[in-house]
Amino acid sequence: MTDNFRQAMFVMLVPVIIISHHWLETSMTSHMAVQLPLLVFVGALFAGLLQTYSPRLVVFGQRYRISLLLYSLFTISLWMLPRLLDAALYQSSIAFLKWLSLPLAGISLVLCWRHLPFVLRGILHLELLATLLRLGWLYLIAPQRYCVSYGINDQQQLGHVLLGYAAVYGLFLASSVLLGGRRAN
Amino acid sequence: MTVVAVSLGLLAWWQTTQGFRAFTWESYRRLKIASHPLAVPNVLLQDQFGHLLDLNSLRGKVLVINFIYTRCPTICGYTGLNLSRLQRMLLQRSFQDRVRLLSISLDPHFDTPQKLKAYMLRFSNQLKTSWQAVRPVKPLQGQEMQHQLGVVSIPDGIGGFTHNAATHLVDQKGYLVRIIDEDNLKLTIDIIARMLLAAKTGINHDG
Amino acid sequence: MTTRTQSVTAQPRERLYLQLYIATTLAIFVLMMLAGVVMRAVQGTYIHMSPDWFYQIMTLHGAGMVGIAGLAGVSIMWYFLRRYVSLTPGLFLANLILFIIGVVMILGAILLGKFGGGWTFLYPLPAKSMGLWSHNAAAAYVGGLLVIGIGFLLFYLDVARALLAKYGSLGRALGVNQLISGRIDTDHPPTVVASTMVLIVNTIGTLAGAVILVLTLVNLYYPTMQIDALWAKNLIYFFGHVFINATIYMAVIAVYELLPKYTGRPWKVTRPFLAAWSASTLMVIIVYPHHLLMDMVMPDWMLVLGQVISYLSGIPVLLVTTYGALVQIHHAKVRWDTPAKFLILAVFGWAAGVVPAIIDGTIVVNQVMHNTLWVPGHFHFYLLLGMLPMVLGFLFHISRHENETTKDRSVGMGFWIFMVSALLFIFMFLYSGVMSVPRRWAEHLAAWIPYDQWAALFGLVVLLSMLFFTVKLLARLTHIRLEA
Ligand code: HEM
Numbered sequence: 021m022t023d024n025f026r027q028a029m030f031v032m033l034v035p036v037i038i039i040s041h042h043w044l045e046t047s048m049t050s051h052m053a054v055q056l057p058l059l060v061f062v063g064a065l066f067a068g069l070l071q072t073y074s075p076r077l078v079v080f081g082q083r084y085r086i087s088l089l090l091y092s093l094f095t096i097s098l099w100m101l102p103r104l105l106d107a108a109l110y111q112s113s114i115a116f117l118k119w120l121s122l123p124l125a126g127i128s129l130v131l132c133w134r135h136l137p138f139v140l141r142g143i144l145h146l147e148l149l150a151t152l153l154r155l156g157w158l159y160l161i162a163p164q165r166y167c168v169s170y171g172i173n174d175q176q177q178l179g180h181v182l183l184g185y186a187a188v189y190g191l192f193l194a195s196s197v198l199l200g201g202r203r204a205n
Numbered sequence: 206m207t208v209v210a211v212s213l214g215l216l217a218w219w220q221t222t223q224g225f226r227a228f229t230w231e232s233y234r235r236l237k238i239a240s241h242p243l244a245v246p247n248v249l250l251q252d253q254f255g256h257l258l259d260l261n262s263l264r265g266k267v268l269v270i271n272f273i274y275t276r277c278p279t280i281c282g283y284t285g286l287n288l289s290r291l292q293r294m295l296l297q298r299s300f301q302d303r304v305r306l307l308s309i310s311l312d313p314h315f316d317t318p319q320k321l322k323a324y325m326l327r328f329s330n331q332l333k334t335s336w337q338a339v340r341p342v343k344p345l346q347g348q349e350m351q352h353q354l355g356v357v358s359i360p361d362g363i364g365g366f367t368h369n370a371a372t373h374l375v376d377q378k379g380y381l382v383r384i385i386d387e388d389n390l391k392l393t394i395d396i397i398a399r400m401l402l403a404a405k406t407g408i409n410h411d412g
Numbered sequence: 413m414t415t416r417t418q419s420v421t422a423q424p425r426e427r428l429y430l431q432l433y434i435a436t437t438l439a440i441f442v443l444m445m446l447a448g449v450v451m452r453a454v455q456g457t458y459i460h461m462s463p464d465w466f467y468q469i470m471t472l473h474g475a476g477m478v479g480i481a482g483l484a485g486v487s488i489m490w491y492f493l494r495r496y497v498s499l500t501p502g503l504f505l506a507n508l509i510l511f512i513i514g515v516v517m518i519l520g521a522i523l524l525g526k527f528g529g530g531w532t533f534l535y536p537l538p539a540k541s542m543g544l545w546s547h548n549a550a551a552a553y554v555g556g557l558l559v560i561g562i563g564f565l566l567f568y569l570d571v572a573r574a575l576l577a578k579y580g581s582l583g584r585a586l587g588v589n590q591l592i593s594g595r596i597d598t599d600h601p602p603t604v605v606a607s608t609m610v611l612i613v614n615t616i617g618t619l620a621g622a623v624i625l626v627l628t629l630v631n632l633y634y635p636t637m638q639i640d641a642l643w644a645k646n647l648i649y650f651f652g653h654v655f656i657n658a659t660i661y662m663a664v665i666a667v668y669e670l671l672p673k674y675t676g677r678p679w680k681v682t683r684p685f686l687a688a689w690s691a692s693t694l695m696v697i698i699v700y701p702h703h704l705l706m707d708m709v710m711p712d713w714m715l716v717l718g719q720v721i722s723y724l725s726g727i728p729v730l731l732v733t734t735y736g737a738l739v740q741i742h743h744a745k746v747r748w749d750t751p752a753k754f755l756i757l758a759v760f761g762w763a764a765g766v767v768p769a770i771i772d773g774t775i776v777v778n779q780v781m782h783n784t785l786w787v788p789g790h791f792h793f794y795l796l797l798g799m800l801p802m803v804l805g806f807l808f809h810i811s812r813h814e815n816e817t818t819k820d821r822s823v824g825m826g827f828w829i830f831m832v833s834a835l836l837f838i839f840m841f842l843y844s845g846v847m848s849v850p851r852r853w854a855e856h857l858a859a860w861i862p863y864d865q866w867a868a869l870f871g872l873v874v875l876l877s878m879l880f881f882t883v884k885l886l887a888r889l890t891h892i893r894l895e896a
Contacts, residue, residue: 050253086207106230139566146615150623153619156394161640170359184634197576
């Protein structure tokens with residue numbers, strides 16, 4: 021991605037997310053599978069931009085890579101809990117934390133990513149893939165609702181969407197190592 | 206540094222999940238209430254005969270509260286059945302004067318006293334008992350109460366609601382002390398018995 | 413002598429790690445065989461044991477054998493692959509350490525926690541023990557498998573890193589580009605091809621394992637979170653099947669690398685060789701996961717097709733290997749030392765083991781024979797007479813003296829005893845299968861007991877010969893060379 025492209029995306033996405041937030045939160049599918057990833061993605065774009073302007077951030081990322089990684093992993097995993105999805109609708113403090121912590125998770129993930137060893141990155145990719153499959157499967161077949169604010173149909177639809185994400189992501193990973201000319205390290 | 210980060214992360218998880226026990230809103234709400242009883246706000250209600258009553262006027266009795274709406278094609282019928290069975294169990298133990306069962310409507314516009322009466326008649330042929338079906342007179346007040354208790358009802362797209370069904374137990378001082386599964390009648394009656402005993406022996410329940 | 417010591421001390425760390433792998437492998441193989449003989453002896457009423465203990469031992473034997481076959485396979489793959497690409501010693505060791513932690517957890521679950529749900533931990537059995545074992549025991553077992561899986565994954569990802577660094581893409585390492593362009597590079601090492609295939613299929617298998625193992629754990633402690641039992645079974649079998657097959661694909665590297673040393677003919681890649689390995693890989697990646705991951709509501713025939721392909725995907729590799737091995741020895745002046753004998757036996761055992769598998773795969777037969785002892789019969793064929801001899805051939809080769817020409821008579825004798833007794837032992841499984849003796853039964857009908865007794869005796873001889881090899885190999889542990 022070129023910097024211009026990143027800038028354009030960022031400038032476009034921020035208002036889109038803010039304006040659409042109410043609408044995205046009306047369904048479990050768009051709340052969890054669209055809004056939350058977008059928040060992380062915006063943070064990631066932002067960090068990419070910052071890095072090109074301030075090389076010192078690269079040094080920072082190198083030095084604190086483990087803490088940054090842990091922060092983003094804990095934050096992202098917490099936001100997979102159905103409980104927080106509900107809470108973000110009824111408790112303004114939690115809603116505020118959502119808008120703060122997820123972009124930050126995107127930022128810290130990008131800052132540390134390039135300093136992580138190949139094997140660790142591989143494990144993270146696979147774990148993300150496995151998590152999509154696990155959650156997708158659970159949502160698809162759970163007889164009861166995990167969120168009080170959304171119906172069971174919505175939950176099953178989310179399950180389908182997460183499995184779809186997993187399929188696309190899995191194909192992407194497979195093709196990049198099977199065909200890709202990219203070299204490790 | 207890493208250790209600090211890991212501990213902070215685990216702490217955040219611990220906090221949000223009440224010690225890795227609650228992953229959903231419903232289980233969180235139940236655990237939270239069990240450790241932090243909540244004063245139930247006063248609501249003006251109208252019962253199946255059309256009589257008005259303040260929720261606060263029931264202080265001194267143990268309240269068993271369920272949320273229903275009479276058009277409900279599924280769960281609420283089961284709720285009513287459970288309440289009528291619970292009523293019988295209370296009679297067996299002669300608890301009936303010290304306990305009040307309340308089915309509070311989630312759909313106060315539609316659920317007029319006639320509708321509430323019809324709902325109750327589906328489960329029992331007696332209406333003048335310790336069980337009352339009620340609707341909030343001011344819908345906003347009702348919503349505020351649901352919000353504070355953590356009860357959420359959402360339109361199900363076919364004219365009804367989807368809501369978290371549970372039995373809410375309120376003690377004699379007006380505090381919500383436990384939320385449990387509706388069909389767990391044995392646990393319900395056990396907790397009621399304990400609350401009544403505590404009142405008799407003067408043990409302070411929420412202290 | 414001096415030159416050898418020098419080259420040995422050049423990589424003392426790696427050599428030490430390899431020795432640890434080997435010692436672990438030998439010890440666990442012997443112990444698990446003991447468990448196997450005990451099971452046959454119990455069925456044959458030589459020993460009395462409560463059914464609970466039988467199933468605990470069966471679980472131990474299954475999990476232990478599959479795990480140790482994987483570990484032995486890794487040591488073979490690592491040993492030869494490091495000649496072509498640079499692997500990280502630390503991760504090779506990390507795999508062993510995690511393996512041992514996992515084994516301790518599993519042993520605790522089975523011996524202390526009395527977990528006896530079978531090595532395949534079929535959902536929802538771990539959570540529904542009817543009081544035989546606790547949730548913690550089941551969790552220790554499942555968690556142990558998870559820890560072992562993570563260890564293998566670390567190793568495979570390191571292999572992926574190294575292969576990508578050298579070849580740019582896994583497709584190239586597997587030789588797909590050569591197949592497409594038609595220009596076969598005969599210097600492309602078979603070891604790299606086999607390692608790439610194993611890396612790919614086992615990563616996918618581990619993914620399936622990571623999904624089902626974690627969900628099984630979740631279900632143990634949060635029983636309201638339930639999963640679909642048929643899907644669970646599919647995921648477990650995909651994961652288990654791929655893993656156990658991959659042990660052979662790793663071990664067969666020893667055949668490719670070592671047999672030429674005894675026949676004097678190089679084992680070069682050919683078009684069929686590359687095509688076979690690619691075909692087997694593709695069948696696993698494209699066909700199976702497609703059925704597994706995406707169509708949650710799929711028709712029965714898809715399930716059947718997926719299952720069949722998961723069984724047959726190994727056939728191309730088997731064919732080229734058997735053919736290649738025949739080419740190696742056909743009219744060649746073979747130096748029939750112990751390692752060569754083991755390696756040829758291994759190829760025979762692997763190929764022959766597939767025959768009963770295909771018979772069982774035929775639906776008409778399957779309806780009669782499935783879930784009889786025919787099934788352990790076919791897989792013991794290619795594990796006990798295929799996989800294990802590859803490992804033994806490898807170990808006897810890398811631990812022999814550099815200029816060893818004199819053959820160790822006793823090991824030569826041991827080879828024949830091992831081969832004959834293992835064949836007889838397996839034959840008893842197959843024969844019992846034909847007689848409709850069910851598998852996984854702690855107690856047998858009186859009519860079946862004679863078969864069990866013969867099997868126990870043959871199994872005992874297999875165990876004793878393995879014990880003898882183990883003693884011999886441990887005594888030679890210090891002779892092990894990294895460039896043998
Ligand atoms: C002396 C050698 C061995 C003996 C005596 C032996 C014996 C047995 C017996 C009695 C069973 C249970 C059969 C039944 O269902 O009733 C069994 C199952 C099994 N064995 Fe072996 N075995 C030996 C070697 C091996 C080897 C070398 C491997 C793999 C590398 C292996 C892997 C397995 C597996 C995966 C099972 C399935 C367990 C289950 O059904 O859950 N065995 N073996």
